[in-house]
Every structure is written in C-alpha cells, then in structure tokens.
Amino acid sequence: MRVQWCICGCNFDPMMRMVKLMLAGVCIGLVTGAPLAQTDLLLHNVAKELTVPWDLVWGPDNHIWCMEKTGRITRIHPDEGTVQEIHQIPGVYQSFDNSGAHAMMLHPDFPAQPYLYVNYTYSEFRGRLDKLTYSLSEGLVVASETLLDQLPGNSSHNGSRLQEGPDGYMYFCTGDMYMAMIAQDVDNLGGKVLRMDWDGNPAPDNPFGNRVYSYGHRNPQGLTFSDSGHLYLSEHGPANDDEVNRIVAGGNYGWPHVEGFCDTPEEASACDSLAQIPPIAVWTPTEAPCGMSYFNHPSIPEWENTLLLCFLKQQHLKVLHLDDVGETVESEEKMWQQELGRLRDVLVAPNGRVFLATSNREINGWDFLAQDLDDRIVEVVNPQFDYDELNPRSIREVFLEQVAAQTTAVDVLFPQPAHTDVSVLLDREVDEVSFTVFDTHGREVMGVDDMALPVPGLLNFSVAHLGSGVYILCVSTENGRSEALPLLVSRR
Numbered sequence: 001m002r003v004q005w006c007i008c009g010c011n012f013d014p015m016m017r018m019v020k021l022m023l024a025g026v027c028i029g030l031v032t033g034a035p036l037a038q039t040d041l042l043l044h045n046v047a048k049e050l051t052v053p054w055d056l057v058w059g060p061d062n063h064i065w066c067m068e069k070t071g072r073i074t075r076i077h078p079d080e081g082t083v084q085e086i087h088q089i090p091g092v093y094q095s096f097d098n099s100g101a102h103a104m105m106l107h108p109d110f111p112a113q114p115y116l117y118v119n120y121t122y123s124e125f126r127g128r129l130d131k132l133t134y135s136l137s138e139g140l141v142v143a144s145e146t147l148l149d150q151l152p153g154n155s156s157h158n159g160s161r162l163q164e165g166p167d168g169y170m171y172f173c174t175g176d177m178y179m180a181m182i183a184q185d186v187d188n189l190g191g192k193v194l195r196m197d198w199d200g201n202p203a204p205d206n207p208f209g210n211r212v213y214s215y216g217h218r219n220p221q222g223l224t225f226s227d228s229g230h231l232y233l234s235e236h237g238p239a240n241d242d243e244v245n246r247i248v249a250g251g252n253y254g255w256p257h258v259e260g261f262c263d264t265p266e267e268a269s270a271c272d273s274l275a276q277i278p279p280i281a282v283w284t285p286t287e288a289p290c291g292m293s294y295f296n297h298p299s300i301p302e303w304e305n306t307l308l309l310c311f312l313k314q315q316h317l318k319v320l321h322l323d324d325v326g327e328t329v330e331s332e333e334k335m336w337q338q339e340l341g342r343l344r345d346v347l348v349a350p351n352g353r354v355f356l357a358t359s360n361r362e363i364n365g366w367d368f369l370a371q372d373l374d375d376r377i378v379e380v381v382n383p384q385f386d387y388d389e390l391n392p393r394s395i396r397e398v399f400l401e402q403v404a405a406q407t408t409a410v411d412v413l414f415p416q417p418a419h420t421d422v423s424v425l426l427d428r429e430v431d432e433v434s435f436t437v438f439d440t441h442g443r444e445v446m447g448v449d450d451m452a453l454p455v456p457g458l459l460n461f462s463v464a465h466l467g468s469g470v471y472i473l474c475v476s477t478e479n480g481r482s483e484a485l486p487l488l489v490s491r492r
Contacts, residue, residue: 038301038302039300039301039302039382039384040382040383040384041300041380041381041382042380042381042382042383043336043340043378043379043380043381044378044379044380044381045081045373045376045377045378045379046064046076046078046081046355046376046377046378046379047064047066047076047081047083047376047377048081048373048374048375048376049373049374049375049376050066050068050074050083050357050361050374050375050376050377051068051069051070051072051361051375052068052069052070052100052344052359052361052362052375053066053067053068053069053344053345053357053358053359053375053377054067054068054069054100054101054102054103054344054345054357054359055067055101055102055103055104055161055162055291055345056291056345056346056347056355056357056377057104057105057106057347058347058348058349058350059075059106059110060106060110060111060398061075061392061393061394061395061397061398062078062349062390062391062392062393063075063076063077063078063392064076064077064078064347064355064377065104065106065116066357066377067101067103067104067118068101069094069100069101069102069362070088070092070094070100070101071088071089071090071092071100071101071118071120072085072087072088072089073085073086073087073088073089073104073116073118073141074086076377077392078349078353078355078379078392079392084139086134086139086140086141087116087132087140087141089101089118089120089130091122092120092121092122093120093121093122093123093124094121095124098158098362099121099124099158100120100121101118101119101120102119102120102121102127102158102159102160102161103117103118103119103159103160103161103162103172104116104117104118104119104162105117105162105163105164105170107198108164108168109402110134111134111136111395111398111399111402111440112399112402113198113442114133114134114135114136114440114441114442115131115132115133115134115198116131116132116134116141117129117130117131117132117147117162117170117198118130118132119151119159119160119162119172121158125152125177126149126150126151126152127151127152127158128146128147128148128149128150128151129146129147129148129151129172129200130144130145130146130147131144131145131146131147131198131199131200132144132145133145133441133442134395135440135441136395136396136399136440136469136470137440137468137469137470139395142441143441147196147199147200148189148200151174151189151190152174152177152179152182152188152189152190158174158175158177158219159173159174159175159219159220159221160172160173160174160175160220160221161173161220161221161222161223161291162223163223163224163225163231165195165225165231166225166229167203169195169196169197169203170195170196170197170198171193171194171195171213171223171231172193172194172195172196173192173193173194173217173220173223173233174189174190174191174192174193174194174217174220175190175191175217175218175219175220176190176191176217176218176219176255176256177190177191180218180255180256181256183215183216183217183218183255183256184215184216184252184255184256184257184274185215186208186210186212186215187210187212189211189212191215191216191217191218191255192211192212192213192214192215192217193212193213193214193215193217193220193223193231193233193247194211194212194213195211195212195213196211206249207249207250208250213247213249213250214247214248214249214250214251214252214253215251215252215253216251216252216253216254216255216258216274216276217233217235217245217253217255218235218236218237218238218255218256219235219236220233220234220235220236221234221235221236221289221290221291222234222235222244222289222290222291222292222309222310223292224292224293224294224307225294226294226296226305226322226326227294227296228325228326230246230326231246231247231248232244232245232246232247232280232292232294232307233245233247234289234290234292234309235255235289236286236288236289237259237260237282237283237284237286238259238286239285239286240259240260240284240285240286241259241260241261241282241283241284241286242282242283242284242286242287242288242289243260243279243281243282243289244279244280244281244289244292244307244309244320244329245277245279245280246277246280246326246327248277251277252274252275252276252277253276253277253279254270254271254274254276254277257270257274257276258270258271258274258276260279260282260284261278261279261282262276262278280327280328280329281320281329281332286313287311287313287314287318288311288312288313288314289309289310289311289312289318290309290310290311290312290343290344290345290359291309291310291343291344291345291346291357292307292308292309292310292346293307293308293346293347293348294306294307294308294348295307295308295348295354297348297351297352298352298385299351299352299353299354299382299385299387300352300354300380300382300385302319303319305321305322305324305326306319306320306321306322307319307320307322307329308320308346308348308354309346310343310344310345310346310356310357311342311343312342312343312344312359313342314334314337315337315338315339315340315341315342315343315369316334316335316336316337316338316343317334317335317336317343317346317356318332318333318334318335319332319333319334319335320332340356340358340378341358341359341360341369341370341371341374342358342359342360342362342369343356343357343358343359344357344358344359345357349390350390351387351388351389351390352385352387353379353380353381353387353390354379354380355377355378355379355380356377356378356379356380357375357376357377357378358374358375358376358377358378359375360374360375361374361375396470399440399470399486400470400486412424412425413425413473413485413487416487416488417468417488417489417490418463418487418488418489418490419463419489419490419491420462420463420464421460421461421462421463421464422460422461422462422463422473422487423458423459423460424458424459424460424473424475425457425458426457426458426459426475426477428457428477428481429456429457430453430456430457430477431452431453431456432450432451432452432453432477433451433453433459433475433476433477434447434448434449434450434451434475434476435447435448435451435459435461435473435474435475435476436473436474437463437466437471437472437473437474437487438471438472438474439469439471439472440469440470440471440472445466445471446461446465446466448461459475463487463489466489467489467491468489468490468491469488469489470486470487470488471486471487471488471489472484472485472486472487473485473486473487
C-alpha cells in the first residue's frame, strides 16, 4: 500500500488533477491510497472539522449536501471544500448513543420544488419527519412542516435513510427503537421501510393499505436503489448477523424471530410461519454496516455493479459485487480498514466520483478515534480516469435553468430584472390571459384571471409592490397554452 498526498481543490483536467494529487499536501494532510487489482485509488480530503456527518446527498447544483448528527445542514463545494451552513434543525435530541439527525433528501424537482426532507429525534422516545422549505433569495431554510410526528424513538435503533424510488415515491427506513416486536406489527412505523408521496401520505398501492412497504427490520442505516430498480437495505444485527437485504413489497425480513439466515432449529419454524425473506449478505460477528450506495460507473471498472457499504465497528468500506440480476452477492472486498476510522456514509456522484463520510466524533465513546481533521468528507479518486465535469453552480442558476426549460407560451419577458412594470410578449396574438406570480416558497403573491389585453399578445402588469428577489410567473392563454418562467424583481 502506497502512501500518497493530495491537495484540496483538485479540478478535473486530467493532467492537472494528476499533478495536484501527487504534490505534497498543503491543505488538509496525509491520506493513503488503496490499490485494487488494476486501479490505484487515492483518497482526497474534501472537507474537515465536521461533527458526525450522517447523510450525504448530491444536489442538482453539483454540491454535496450534508446533514450532521447535530441537525446542522450544509452545502459543500466538492472541489474547493467550502462549507456553507443553510440550516440548523431546532430541538434535535442527542443522547450518549445514536439519537439525533439521521436522514435527509432533496425533493426530486429541487429547487423548483424547494423542499428538503429530514428525519430526527426530538425527545428521548420520539422522532419526526419534517419537510423544510428552502429560500432561493436567502440561501437558507425558512420554514418547516411536520409530515410524520410521534414516530417511535429511542437512544439508538432509530435508523434511518431516505431515498427517491424509480416510481417517484419516497422510501424511508426506520429502526425498531429497541422495541423488537414492533418490527412485526404492520400498523407500527418502527422497524419498517415506508413508501410515501412527497407530502407524507401512503403510496396508493402499498401492500398493507398504509405507509408500510416492508417489515421485520432491526436497525437499518443504509438504503439504495440499483440502476435496474432493486432496493437494498443494510441493517445492524444484535451480536451476530449484520444483514444486507433486497427489499420487495410486503416482504417480512424476520426480526426479531430470525437473525440472518434460518440456520438454527429455533429459527426454522419461524421462517416457515413468517415466510421470511433471507438476506443476500450476512456478517458474524457484527461489523456495524451503515450508509450504502449502488455503484455502476467506468470510473472504477472493478466496482461496476456493486454495493458500496460503510462500516462503523470494523472501520472500512466494503465492496459487494452483485450477480447480473442483482439477487446475490458473489464476492466482497474490504477497503481502507482502520485507516479512516468509522465510516458513516458513502455518496456516488453522477460522474462516478465517490465520497466517504467519517464518524469519529461520536459522543458514544468512539471519539478516541478522532484525528485533527475529523470528522471529514473524503473523495475516492482514480487519477487515471477522465471524469466528466460537473461544475458546481448556485441554486439560483439551477432554478432559472429549470424554469426556462418549460417555455411554451411566452416569447419575451422584459425588462429583467424588473423595477416597476413587466411586459410579456406572448407567442400568439391572444386577447385574454390569466397569470399568477409565486414567490420561491410557493406562495401566491399576485394574480389576475381572464385579463383582457388592450394590445393582443402583449401582457403588462406592475410589480412595484413586490420586494427584490426571484419569483415564478405562470401565464395561461385562452387557447389553453401555459408556461412557468422566472421573474426577477429589483428594488433599485
């Protein structure tokens, strides 16, 4: 194993990136590389001095969105390592063990739908799922709505993770909260995978007529979909039988009656009566699996069609090689064991970049592992691969691009930004339109129905009463055509 150095701010010009990765470290410090059969990988420190980064999400702005166990949410530039705090969830309850903030995701149409979803404990025995509203103009979370309250909670075994499914629904895994039997109760939300719409309502075709999608789970902390649509879940065993499961609708995964495979006499009868679905991977003694992501990208050829799984207790990344149909694990390999400490989450960017989050500043007695840089986000780099550029952008840029792509009914909007009045040149000489203006929170701030146009095809209206910022103008014409587009207002 070679010792190598890396500096921050590596760009994706192949030659320059190679040079920077090989230079003496001047940014964060020494990191190590782990060779595979054909690919020599480097570890590059992206961000440091975080506090137990629990969940990493790749945003449409090509930034890493990170939620720490404390409830702090940040946007992190993947190349420069700059950390921008956008929210601190109030009232997050943390115990000595593993309660706190546990899961986060962005709405699939973010920021046009400016919502973040977060799960956290707010008391010793209660958790909730909240929908947060992000303001484009302020760059901060400005409102919160609770979707699920009074979730069972405890000092540990809270789970959890959030994922968007290929069917357009939200998937949310929860732990058994140290109350093992609730995992078998399909009317209880603990020890489950839940499937919901984006307002927290049950998906209409769920197997039990409620939010529950699968049950019999102990303490799941990893959730990911493969390219083919398979859903995988990692969960902690007691002193034995950590598991990775392939999740199917209505499936019973056995806990607490079955641990891992049905390999004891006591478990055999339970497996028959419960129709337990066996895991695709098991580890005894326990290694404490955590965050998990599916990987299938040529940036690391040996990892194509694998599950990347973080481990806390055994302090490594495990690469699980799947068969062609994704139903079994054919082999596994350990990476960087006890080199980075506890690993909490792994994130795969659309261009094949891989990021790991350490978990060494826990308050449950593991803080002795912490180094000066902890906690941190570390990138796994193949210096020989020419990564496609994913240029980090502002959320405002992403929003304007999303809205502009919807153009169907409007030719020209001017001036931009507007100070007092706006003129909208329509693509047809219609005599009547309806229009509505929304702020970035989705609130209607003005609108007129069936407005007669003195000049056919030309809409004029005043914005003198609006404050500076970005708005959404929705225009509908009498022939049934409609469009949403950005409206910029500036108070000079």
